[in-house]
Amino acid sequence: MNDPRPLPFVPAPAWKREGTARLPFWLYTDEDIYQRELERLFYGPHWSYVGLSCEIPKPGDFKRTWIGERSVLIVRDPDGSVNAVENRCAHRGVQFCKEPQGNRKGFVCPYHQWSYDLKGNLLGVPYMRGIKGKGGMPQDFKREDHGLRKLRVVDYNGVIFASFDPKVPDFKEFLGPTMLKYFERVFDGRELTVLGYNRQRVPGNWKLIHENLKDCYHPGLLHTWFINFGLWRADNESLNVMDENFCHSAMVTVRNKGGKGEATEGVSSFRENMQLNDGRFLDVEDEYWWGGPSAVIHSIFPSLIVQQQINSIAMRQVIPRGPRNFDYIWTHLGFTEDTPEMTERRLTQANLFGPAGFVSGDDSEIIGMVEDNMHTDKDGEVLCELGGRDVADTDTHISETLLRGMYHYYRKIMEI
Ligand SMILES: [Fe+2]
Structure with missing residues (x-):
């Protein structure tokens, strides 16, 4: 049974502004906030x-x-x-x-x-x-x-969710119809198979990884692999989609050929002459169930991000460990219907992700660099107004709408 006792909650310095275009630093460090997150998000009515x-x-x-x-x-x-x-x-x-x-x-x-x-x-x-x-x-x-x-x-189609709260809504209702569509894109009932695990502890608040995977602005800037090879960058065809509560999201992209262009001008991570010695890392085979996008990063708040990026598929589980650390458990997977060649391809491409991934290693490191400063200024704020100050689905990567959406939901549930 969920513990119904009210928390002896002393609010941190108030969230001074309306909306979610500014995020106070103390969201990432405050112990009372963290305890309330555990009660209301992880132990509350969420799957x-x-x-x-x-x-x-x-x-x-x-x-x-x-x-x-x-x-x-x-x-x-x-x-x-x-x-x-x-x-x-x-x-x-x-x-x-x-x-x-x-x-x-x-x-x-x-x-x-x-x-x-x-x-x-x-x-x-x-x-x-x-x-x-x-x-x-x-x-x-x-x-x-x-x-x-x-x-x-x-x-649900081979993926198991649990909740401490007996009053948690039905799973389909929890996701909402739009997010369910993205979930069923990968998990349509095909039998799943585990290809391996990675586990890491990241020195940052657990919300930073959800932010990272709702932040479609950074991949084409931080990640040399993405901007060079076109897997994810500002000139990709793209979508940012949420459920009606802005709780969950899907970040959708269609890869392009990469190389020099408008999206690479002045971008320091772009390496014009970088080439792969081993082409197998980007030996991508389009799959029938993709339905267009080459990557969908599907955040199921608060505990999971489902990653499909080219032929690599992973469940990324988020486990908070105090306000300033989280564990990140990667389950790399495929389908029993895969050919041995496809399994090999998924495993090879998994090198882009995980703790030491050619791409995801950058994310863990940068999260630590965000967290480094969050305790140093009680009035400090994150600026989050790319693409406007409101929350709406978009069709551009030059937007932070999904972050604003997540904190819109968060403020409502957390009552801060
Ligand atoms: Fe990233």
Whole structure:
């Protein structure tokens, strides 16, 4: 059950302005703000990404993950459904499971061996009725009142989301029709397969990675790979699209041939003479399900970004670790229908992404450089008015509309 207690919330210096064209620095550092984000966003009525159905195919298969700072287990029930429980013993709060993945008939806490079935029901309490007539639990103690905390869970076309809040809306309603269309573009029911994982801790506030992946302005400026080879740059055909609450977004682009042009003038990351020694990194094959765009970066707030960039597909899970750090877990994936050549292509192109990716390495580093200054000025503000000060879908990359949209939703839910 979600904790309904109001937070002893002391507002940080007020968000002085209307709208979201200015973002106070303290959004990225303030401990009270961070605690409220955990309660209202991660533990509130939102669906958080927790894994893929193909990661837990058999009864008893489980995977350990996180929603906010809470450790969560997803587990395949013998009846084929998926359960999600908090990794927290009902007795002393022990985070009893430390393995990332495995198979179990049930869960046993190592401290006092309280045992639970795969649904999280409490089965056994050692010495519950005492020894030699002494000790034990009170007579009115009922095991059924002390199971693991059970989460709402949904498996939508092989992608599993969970929520601590029993009042979370239906998943389709949560995404809204436009965002659902982008979700189903990748996840249309085809069987998924995991190609590998990357994990990294990034020295910045968790919101900065959502900003980064709603900021279509930077890719053609920060990333040499993108501007040189045309994968993402200012002169691409493009779209920025949101749901009606501006909670989620899709950033859409169609690659071009790259090289010199209006979009490269004065851009220091453009290297006119740069060439690849190994062409396999950009051996792109258009896929039937793309429907035009060569990349869609789909942010499902607050826990996930789905990346399809050429033939590389990844789930990028966002796990906050205090106001000034987050964990970023990449699950690179493909489809069981892929040919061996396509699997190889997806794996090769995955070198552009992940912690040391030719592209994404730049993002982690720049996020650290943003965070470096956020605590140094309580009145400091981020400027966010490219493309205007309002929020609307656009068809240009020279816009920060998706960032303004995200903070529009955020201000409403956070009540600041
Ligand atoms: Fe980037």
